[in-house]
Amino acid sequence: MTKTRCTDQVILDLWHPLAALAEVRAGVVVDTVLLEERLSLAIDGKGSAAVWRDRADLAEGSLVDVAAVDGKLPVKLAYGYIWTSLGNPPADLFPIPEFDEPDRRKLNAATVGVNVSAPRAIENFLDMGHFPYVHTDILGAEPHTEVKEYDVEISVDRDEILATRCRFFQPMASTTSTEGADVDYIYRVPHPYCSVLYKSSPVDESRLDVIAVFLQPVDQEHVRAHMMLCILDEENEDKVIKRFQQTIFGQDKPILENQFPKRLPLDPRAETPIRADKSAIAYRRWLSQKGVTYGVIPAAT
Amino acid sequence: MITLYDYELSGNCYKLRLLMGMLGVDWTTVPIDFYPGREHKSEWFLKINPLGQLPVIEDDGLVLRDAQAILVYLASKYDAVGTWYPRDNPALLGEIGQWLAFADGITGTASAARLHDALFYDFDVEAARAGAHRLFRILDEHLWFGEQEGRDWICSASHPTIADIACFPYIMLSEEGGVPRQDYPAIRRWCDRVKRIKGFTVMSGVFPAGPAKAA
Ligand SMILES: N[C@@H](CCC(=O)N[C@@H](CS)C(=O)NCC(=O)O)C(=O)O
Ligand SMILES: [Fe+2]
Numbered sequence: 278m279t280k281t282r283c284t285d286q287v288i289l290d291l292w293h294p295l296a297a298l299a300e301v302r303a304g305v306v307v308d309t310v311l312l313e314e315r316l317s318l319a320i321d322g323k324g325s326a327a328v329w330r331d332r333a334d335l336a337e338g339s340l341v342d343v344a345a346v347d348g349k350l351p352v353k354l355a356y357g358y359i360w361t362s363l364g365n366p367p368a369d370l371f372p373i374p375e376f377d378e379p380d381r382r383k384l385n386a387a388t389v390g391v392n393v394s395a396p397r398a399i400e401n402f403l404d405m406g407h408f409p410y411v412h413t414d415i416l417g418a419e420p421h422t423e424v425k426e427y428d429v430e431i432s433v434d435r436d437e438i439l440a441t442r443c444r445f446f447q448p449m450a451s452t453t454s455t456e457g458a459d460v461d462y463i464y465r466v467p468h469p470y471c472s473v474l475y476k477s478s479p480v481d482e483s484r485l486d487v488i489a490v491f492l493q494p495v496d497q498e499h500v501r502a503h504m505m506l507c508i509l510d511e512e513n514e515d516k517v518i519k520r521f522q523q524t525i526f527g528q529d530k531p532i533l534e535n536q537f538p539k540r541l542p543l544d545p546r547a548e549t550p551i552r553a554d555k556s557a558i559a560y561r562r563w564l565s566q567k568g569v570t571y572g573v574i575p576a577a578t
Numbered sequence: 579m580i581t582l583y584d585y586e587l588s589g590n591c592y593k594l595r596l597l598m599g600m601l602g603v604d605w606t607t608v609p610i611d612f613y614p615g616r617e618h619k620s621e622w623f624l625k626i627n628p629l630g631q632l633p634v635i636e637d638d639g640l641v642l643r644d645a646q647a648i649l650v651y652l653a654s655k656y657d658a659v660g661t662w663y664p665r666d667n668p669a670l671l672g673e674i675g676q677w678l679a680f681a682d683g684i685t686g687t688a689s690a691a692r693l694h695d696a697l698f699y700d701f702d703v704e705a706a707r708a709g710a711h712r713l714f715r716i717l718d719e720h721l722w723f724g725e726q727e728g729r730d731w732i733c734s735a736s737h738p739t740i741a742d743i744a745c746f747p748y749i750m751l752s753e754e755g756g757v758p759r760q761d762y763p764a765i766r767r768w769c770d771r772v773k774r775i776k777g778f779t780v781m782s783g784v785f786p787a788g789p790a791k792a793a
Contacts, residue, residue: 297614385614387614388614389697390697391696392695392756501698515611516609516610516611516615516617519615520585520609520611523586523587523613523782524587524782527586527587527781528782528783530696530783531753531754531785534753534754
């Protein structure tokens with residue numbers, strides 16, 4: 278196997294997202310970067326895809342027959358994205374059963390380049406404390422600033438972090454909101470660089486909207502953040518739904534890019550527990566236990 | 579009513595939302611899926627603006643493109659007090675025009691760097707950043723000398739003009755393109771003054787002014 282710049286075998290063996298299928302033209306080469314390696318990808322529009330290491334005879338924008346590409350990397354099409362791996366990936370990607378429910382809107386809100394490590398971005402995604410300050414009058418508002426007690430567990434059989442019983446007052450929880458409401462949240466971290474959140478749907482109180490962030494590590498301090506929506510909304514055009522999510526992400530972006538250090542410190546003493554709350558502490562511990570070194574500052578041993 | 583063809587993360591669109599907010603005029607938004615949808619290059623939008631660019635407004639049957647041109651129009655039509663674009667002051671109008679053109683230069687550099695980093699535009703990012711620093715240095719010096727003379731705004735007036743509005747957004751968003759502002763203290767102080775103008779609004783990536791500094 279070709280030598281990679283990233284030497285973290287845990288990360289190399291994962292599936293990583295590269296692009297939203299809806300945004301790739303069939304039969305045309307697209308270039309991207311994963312873990313500092315230049316890759317190319319193409320789809321045939323009939324359910325097949327190929328990912329390979331960038332090479333001169335298949336330049337970005339050129340036409341390609343997906344079936345005829347040799348030297349392919351592993352590939353998986355899931356949740357509206359094309360995924361690959363630079364190591365030996367597991368057979369399956371983490372499950373999101375809601376994705377198969379036919380009445381949901383599924384779209385890529387955007388893929389955005391962010392100057393931050395993937396773990397820092399995951400940690401921000403898990404933090405409800407910033408809602409009233411960063412997403413003022415959308416996902417939070419003063420005086421409702423308190424993060425109430427919630428539960429966090431590391432599920433051993435599923436190998437993922439699960440935060441439940443989270444609740445937050447939100448003036449405008451989604452495109453379908455008509456008024457402020459107490460919103461229930463569940464967070465999952467089923468992959469070191471991916472997180473899936475579930476929140477109360479304003480249109481059906483028995484169901485939850487699903488929003489995921491899939492981070493493509495470009496290098497240790499840059500990601501492409503793919504934002505997947507899988508929500509209940511029969512009213513709004515795609516572009517209105519995307520705009521809502523991009524507005525929120527655009528508010529997070531400067532916060533993420535100003536994190537220092539850019540890599541996530543895993544030493545429990547490195548940052549004060551106020552910044553690293555319960556789910557963040559569990560996430561850091563889980564990364565440590567897995568032996569992740571890419572995008573983090575490992576704890577001294 | 580004014581119609582604004584708008585993309586939330588566009589600093590050029592924000593210029594207009596900002597001025598309309600300060601003038602207290604209402605508008606309706608037509609959201610354009612600039613990214614990832616590239617709706618501004620769609621056939622229907624090219625009929626409205628053959629340049630395929632945002633922003634565009636429609637008002638009373640008039641269709642206008644270019645943020646700076648639209649600022650001129652909005653201030654001329656809707657600013658009852660007439661300070662944002664003072665039509666009776668030729669020297670000041672000349673100055674405003676000069677800095678409006680400068681603002682488009684900021685779009686061509688600082689905004690280009692941001693589009694490269696955040697939305698993967700295929701631009702020469704090093705050239706864009708260098709160009710932004712060159713413009714920022716010029717503006718910082720201009721503002722610093724102004725402060726020595728008791729002038730708070732870009733143009734020679736005791737009040738802000740549309741030149742301040744045109745320059746503000748992509749300066750505030752410059753860090754997203756890898757253009758830090760720590761070497762431009764006069765720009766930073768001016769940004770703070772802009773944020774305190776009555777009717778100021780934010781966009782994603784721009785935060786409100788902090789609490790006023792104690793005297
Ligand atoms: N001079 C124009 C520049 C506008 C501009 O660059 N708009 C961007 C969005 S913020 C755009 O539509 N770019 C697409 C393109 O130039 O093709 C203005 O100030 O309005
Ligand atoms: Fe956020």
